[in-house]
Amino acid sequence: MSDAGAGLLMRAMTVLRGVPTITVLVLFLLLALTVDPFNAPSWHDSHRLLQLLALLLIAVPGLRASAADADWRLSFSWSWAWMPASAFALGLVSVLLSAWPRWALLEWAMTMVLLMVAAVVAAEFRRDPVALRRLTVVIFYTAGLFYALKSLLAYVLMFSIGTDYGLAFDVQELFPGFSNVRFFGHVQTLLLPFLVLPALWWGKSSGQRALWMLVPVAWWMLAIASGTRGSWVAMTIGVITACLFARGAATSWLKLQLLGFIAGLLMYVLFVLGLPELLSKPALYLHRGADLVSLRGRELLWGLSVDWISVHPWFGLGPMHFAQRLTEIAAHPHNAVLQWMVEWGIPAALLLTVFFAVAGLRFAAWVRIHRPPDTAAATVSVALLAALTGAAAQAMVDGVLVMPISQLLLVLLAGWAWSLVAPRPAVAPGRSIAFRYLFSALVAVVLLCVAPEVPHLQERLEAHEKVYPQGPNPRLLPRFWIHGWIPD
Numbered sequence: 200m201s202d203a204g205a206g207l208l209m210r211a212m213t214v215l216r217g218v219p220t221i222t223v224l225v226l227f228l229l230l231a232l233t234v235d236p237f238n239a240p241s242w243h244d245s246h247r248l249l250q251l252l253a254l255l256l257i258a259v260p261g262l263r264a265s266a267a268d269a270d271w272r273l274s275f276s277w278s279w280a281w282m283p284a285s286a287f288a289l290g291l292v293s294v295l296l297s298a299w300p301r302w303a304l305l306e307w308a309m310t311m312v313l314l315m316v317a318a319v320v321a322a323e324f325r326r327d328p329v330a331l332r333r334l335t336v337v338i339f340y341t342a343g344l345f346y347a348l349k350s351l352l353a354y355v356l357m358f359s360i361g362t363d364y365g366l367a368f369d370v371q372e373l374f375p376g377f378s379n380v381r382f383f384g385h386v387q388t389l390l391l392p393f394l395v396l397p398a399l400w401w402g403k404s405s406g407q408r409a410l411w412m413l414v415p416v417a418w419w420m421l422a423i424a425s426g427t428r429g430s431w432v433a434m435t436i437g438v439i440t441a442c443l444f445a446r447g448a449a450t451s452w453l454k455l456q457l458l459g460f461i462a463g464l465l466m467y468v469l470f471v472l473g474l475p476e477l478l479s480k481p482a483l484y485l486h487r488g489a490d491l492v493s494l495r496g497r498e499l500l501w502g503l504s505v506d507w508i509s510v511h512p513w514f515g516l517g518p519m520h521f522a523q524r525l526t527e528i529a530a531h532p533h534n535a536v537l538q539w540m541v542e543w544g545i546p547a548a549l550l551l552t553v554f555f556a557v558a559g560l561r562f563a564a565w566v567r568i569h570r571p572p573d574t575a576a577a578t579v580s581v582a583l584l585a586a587l588t589g590a591a592a593q594a595m596v597d598g599v600l601v602m603p604i605s606q607l608l609l610v611l612l613a614g615w616a617w618s619l620v621a622p623r624p625a626v627a628p629g630r631s632i633a634f635r636y637l638f639s640a641l642v643a644v645v646l647l648c649v650a651p652e653v654p655h656l657q658e659r660l661e662a663h664e665k666v667y668p669q670g671p672n673p674r675l676l677p678r679f680w681i682h683g684w685i686p687d
Contacts, residue, residue: 220257220319221331224611225338227253231604232346232376232386240660241681242376243603250603251649254312257319258642286550287311290518290543297517302685305648306518306542308641313610315638320614321621328618332579335615336400339393340414347417349375354470368475370424378677381597384427385605388434388589389612391418392441392582395455399578412459419463424471429597437589441581444567448577497533497596500526504537508545515544522678522685530676530683531601535594559591562616569619583616601678652680 230236231246239245290307297303324331350373357368377383394415402408422430438456442449503526507516516523520542522530532538539548566580590599590609599605652659660682676683 219323219331220316221323221335221611223253223256224316224320224607225335227607228604228611229338229342229345232342233349235376240657241378241675243378243382243677243681244656246603247680248653250607251646253607254316254642255646257316258639282550282554283314286543286547286554289514289547289550293514293517293543293547296514297520298523299517299520299686301648301651302519302522302679303517305645305679308644308648310518312638312641312645313606315634315641316607317610317614317617318634319638320611321617324615324618325621328576332575335611336393336396336579339390340397343390343394343414343418346376347414347421350417350421368471370471373421373424378675378681380425381427381429382602382604382677383421384425384430385590385593385597385599385602386608387418387422387425387427388430388437388593388599389586389605389608391415391422391434391456392437392452392585392589394418395452395459396575396578396582398455399451400575412455412462415455415459416462416466419459420466420470421463423463423467429593432596433589433593434585436592437585437587440563440588441566441585444563444584445577445581446567448566448570449581451574452578452581500529500532501534501537504532504534504541507541508537511541511544513544513546515540515542515547518542519678519685522676522683524684528676529598530678531598533597535600538600555591558613558617558620559587561620562587565620579615580619583612583619586612587616598677649679656680 227249231249235242235245237245237248239248287307287310290310294300294303294307353372353375357372371380374380374383395412398408398411398415402411422434438453442453504521507521507525521532521538532541536548536552539551543551563584566584569580570577587609590605590612593599599609659680675681678684
């Protein structure tokens, strides 16, 4: 390598070492909701490729770790580490016993990487909580603004172009960038609690607060238009939990959320129900009417999961192996605990479930006991509790743990909450170095596992569609890639 090339590489490494993990994650969210940088066969695949790029950017600084890099230290007592460590050890046995080890190893390594990223996020928030809190909320709001503008553009185009060709107003078109509106529902569950924070923090007058509220109002309108029942159940549980544990600290936050909901409902009545009808182009709705209480095939997925758990109780089918064409309904069971049980086995699933449940309860207890002195810190704890509780509830009926955007959002928010509960580092520098190299090695495993797929995504999708042609009920069942099933 030439001296110039070596110098350029060194400068690039220096820059990457200065890029906090949180910055990478929030920029990932901004890009994922706004643009399609890879021109992939589907938005889902583009989101996945962008996620892999984000993980690579986070891992590169780990190649030059030093004992002084305290920001990579784990944020929880090592007395709790045996639970996820044991679960991943059992999961590795499941990988070795699986029918398709490369896919199983990919899921296993990705899950471990995501948990480790949460630890890094916790350490970074602990080091500089105020600046990173502000940065994260600003990017959340900016991402929400850009997506609202995309939806507005889609709305205008439906009237300016659709009416010329006699097309009806299709509510589905208000959700660009997602193969299924439910996947946007995951993002709403995780982001809506934060979109009112700028109005609370920086709205010095009624006019300023009204301007800041435009984005959450637009997102509430989209939530109503989507008819996504899982998101409504999740957000309701999140709000109730936040109010029970945060009490008075949640009052101002809850008032603005209710205001946003009412304004969003009025916008929905005016722009989705009223205006299309007035122009004789009635909307094609996403609401299910009499089908409101139906499980829509989930009971079949859950029953199938129980059957396979009874056949493979100890080590499961192998990570990601529910997508091994076990059903033509979905590539995952729409329930996080059942997914772990059927794929990783009962012991590993119970360890992971207990670990995350205890972590969630610790954070809820922290919110109830602690009263942060400033409004910003108090409302952030309320929003975090609402978002994480809602996501946990939604993961019981949907694939929150499967989709790339919701995966990284969960990692970011869980790490943020983690930093509040465990504000002191508990890992020696030697362990910090081992942690960083292990993280980089696992990211390399993930990239090696997906390398055979990336150059052939379009070809694989076309081959998949020939075998399973698209009709009124599309057979694209997303898991890691849009075509979902393994092997393919």
